[in-house]
Amino acid sequence: MKPTTLKYQIRLSSLEVESIIDRIVAESNQLNIHKRFLKITINCLVELIDNAFRYSSSVSEVLVEVELSADQVAFVVMNQSTLSDVEVLMLQVESYKRMSDEELDLLYRQKLSNNTFNERGGAGLGLLQIMRKDCLKEIVISPKLGTASNVYCRVDLKLKKCHRDE
Amino acid sequence: MSDLTVASSSNTPAVLFSLNAKVQSIVGISTPIDSFEFYRPLIQWITDHQEQIPHDSVFRFELNYFNSSSMKALLWLIQAIANGIGQGKSWSIDWVVTEDDEFMEEAGESFQSLIDVPLNIVRL
Numbered sequence: 001m002k003p004t005t006l007k008y009q010i011r012l013s014s015l016e017v018e019s020i021i022d023r024i025v026a027e028s029n030q031l032n033i034h035k036r037f038l039k040i041t042i043n044c045l046v047e048l049i050d051n052a053f054r055y056s057s058s059v060s061e062v063l064v065e066v067e068l069s070a071d072q073v074a075f076v077v078m079n080q081s082t083l084s085d086v087e088v089l090m091l092q093v094e095s096y097k098r099m100s101d102e103e104l105d106l107l108y109r110q111k112l113s114n115n116t117f118n119e120r121g122g123a124g125l126g127l128l129q130i131m132r133k134d135c136l137k138e139i140v141i142s143p144k145l146g147t148a149s150n151v152y153c154r155v156d157l158k159l160k161k162c163h164r165d166e
Numbered sequence: 167m168s169d170l171t172v173a174s175s176s177n178t179p180a181v182l183f184s185l186n187a188k189v190q191s192i193v194g195i196s197t198p199i200d201s202f203e204f205y206r207p208l209i210q211w212i213t214d215h216q217e218q219i220p221h222d223s224v225f226r227f228e229l230n231y232f233n234s235s236s237m238k239a240l241l242w243l244i245q246a247i248a249n250g251i252g253q254g255k256s257w258s259i260d261w262v263v264t265e266d267d268e269f270m271e272e273a274g275e276s277f278q279s280l281i282d283v284p285l286n287i288v289r290l
Binding site: 014034039047053117123 | 233279
């Protein structure tokens, strides 16, 4: 079946996020997406948008693109940010890519059980959670120049169904 | 002393903590940006009402999905319940998981490994 592409340019609000998730759930029924794979997809989307919330100015919009098919999901999430914030996220992801599964699990447990939230109210767990998914195919974070020297943080994420989702 | 009731919203779960019920429940989704602000009154309620919360109360978590900052705040809430159990309260914790929800299953297992009292993973 042909993939479905959903494109949104949203103001940051929980109602908008809820409507995107509702739409993905509805489309997944049409595309026969396995329940486990759907749950992982929603979990990753929640974390990507959560990240965009934390690293955006309150007035900015977030671009969300989702290409859904039965065995693969591709996200593009883009939000206005600062170059230094984008670089921090890029470095984080690059360091996680160099870690073994065991090291990722250990770091995840350490961050979960420490008694702090970061200065943006985050737990520092979102990207780690995505990196631990067995169906993660690719994640790339990059800066994009916008108009009037605005900087955007672009996250490309691809998930591929694994044998457990057959 | 009062109950704690919070209606669900587009990014927060429904909460029903009652001194007259044996099931204390949190149901729905949890994706607030400031998770700790949402969960702090719940933690406070448990701390403040340890003596009034009925014996054999079950704290039932039935969440569809949540963001990672909620996961951390949920751990603090579960630790507050576990502290009560550790001090002799006959409460229990049910973590409800639906079929094929590996994320919720893993979250429950993570919580299990980080507290000193049993957390029951209830599979629907």
